Amino acid sequence: MVSTQNNHAGGGLTVHLDTIHHGYRLDGAFRPVLDALDLRIEAGEFVALLGPSGCGKSTLLRLIAGLEEPVSGWIRADGHPVRGPGPDRILMFQDPTLYPWRTVFQNVALAQDITGKHDAAAVDAAIRLVGLDGFRDAWPHQLSGGMAQRVALARALINQPRLLLLDEPLGKLDALTRLTLQTELMNLWKKRGFTAVMVTHDVDEALFLATRVITLGGAGSSVVLSDIAIDEKQPRDRDSPRMIDLRRRILEQLGFPPLT
Ligand SMILES: Nc1ncnc2c1ncn2[C@@H]1O[C@H](COP(=O)(O)OP(=O)(O)OP(=O)(O)O)[C@@H](O)[C@H]1O
Numbered sequence: 001m002v003s004t005q006n007n008h009a010g011g012g013l014t015v016h017l018d019t020i021h022h023g024y025r026l027d028g029a030f031r032p033v034l035d036a037l038d039l040r041i042e043a044g045e046f047v048a049l050l051g052p053s054g055c056g057k058s059t060l061l062r063l064i065a066g067l068e069e070p071v072s073g074w075i076r077a078d079g080h081p082v083r084g085p086g087p088d089r090i091l092m093f094q095d096p097t098l099y100p101w102r103t104v105f106q107n108v109a110l111a112q113d114i115t116g117k118h119d120a121a122a123v124d125a126a127i128r129l130v131g132l133d134g135f136r137d138a139w140p141h142q143l144s145g146g147m148a149q150r151v152a153l154a155r156a157l158i159n160q161p162r163l164l165l166l167d168e169p170l171g172k173l174d175a176l177t178r179l180t181l182q183t184e185l186m187n188l189w190k191k192r193g194f195t196a197v198m199v200t201h202d203v204d205e206a207l208f209l210a211t212r213v214i215t216l217g218g219a220g221s222s223v224v225l226s227d228i229a230i231d232e233k234q235p236r237d238r239d240s241p242r243m244i245d246l247r248r249r250i251l252e253q254l255g256f257p258p259l260t
């Protein structure tokens with residue numbers, strides 16, 4: 001098992017993918033995407049998913065979120081079959097998708113509709129958690145990209161999910177905002193104890209945040225190519241010899257061998 005520095009690992013969900021086959025019908029033909037994928041993610045892990053464009057990373061997150069059903073195979077969350085979406089498994093996209101006619105408070109509060117439990121104090125707490133105390137009544141057009149993404153994070157965390165699925169959540173942000181939000185995401189994960197599965201194209205981001213880095217890929221349909229435990233203490237030195245070595249190994253897995 002992978003060690004984590006997460007103090008609240010009991011709060012996270014365990015996810016088990018068992019022989020997942022998935023694909024889509026396109027122009028009358030079935031195109032496979034995932035091929036007999038087996039994966040076990042333990043409670044409280046922070047898994048980074050890397051792989052070439054189109055290899056099935058977003059598809060895999062949608063399957064775990066219960067937004068799609070696999071063609072065959074099983075997905076279990078804490079041992080129970082996943083049969084649809086649920087408030088304990090939240091998927092967060094690259095785009096914050098805030099409603100422009102709602103304030104920050106109203107956008108975050110909207111997520112409580114799923115559970116039917118409306119609690120203004122919890123909304124304020126979530127807004128504080130992501131560092132937007134002074135922006136409770138701001139409109140989305142008054143926010144920077146990084147702030148909008150923080151609102152999306154508050155909205156994702158309001159129902160105390162036990163599994164946070166992140167699809168390139170920082171992909172559209174500038175490099176500096178991205179580094180700041182990486183640290184904030186790491187702190188939230190430590191504080192809240194959820195299990196995290198994050199798709200990213202950024203190897204350094206994966207190495208900074210994750211307790212485990214998985215690469216997907218292959219000819220035709222995708223399989224797990226590598227599964228590497230990152231047991232370095234956090235916060236990590238991005239330029240330590242160990243990190244440089246891990247970066248080289250992962251890039252190699254992704255088809256970028258070192259220049260000789
Ligand atoms: N609803 C759909 N109908 C048909 N094909 C789909 C559908 N969703 C995804 N696909 C196909 O499945 C494959 C995997 O798509 P997916 O979005 O999971 O890739 P990805 O790894 O997330 O790529 P990227 O890094 O570009 O986001 C692609 O070939 C895509 O065309």
Ligand SMILES: [Mg+2]
Pocket residue numbers: 057058059167
């Ligand atoms: Mg994708």
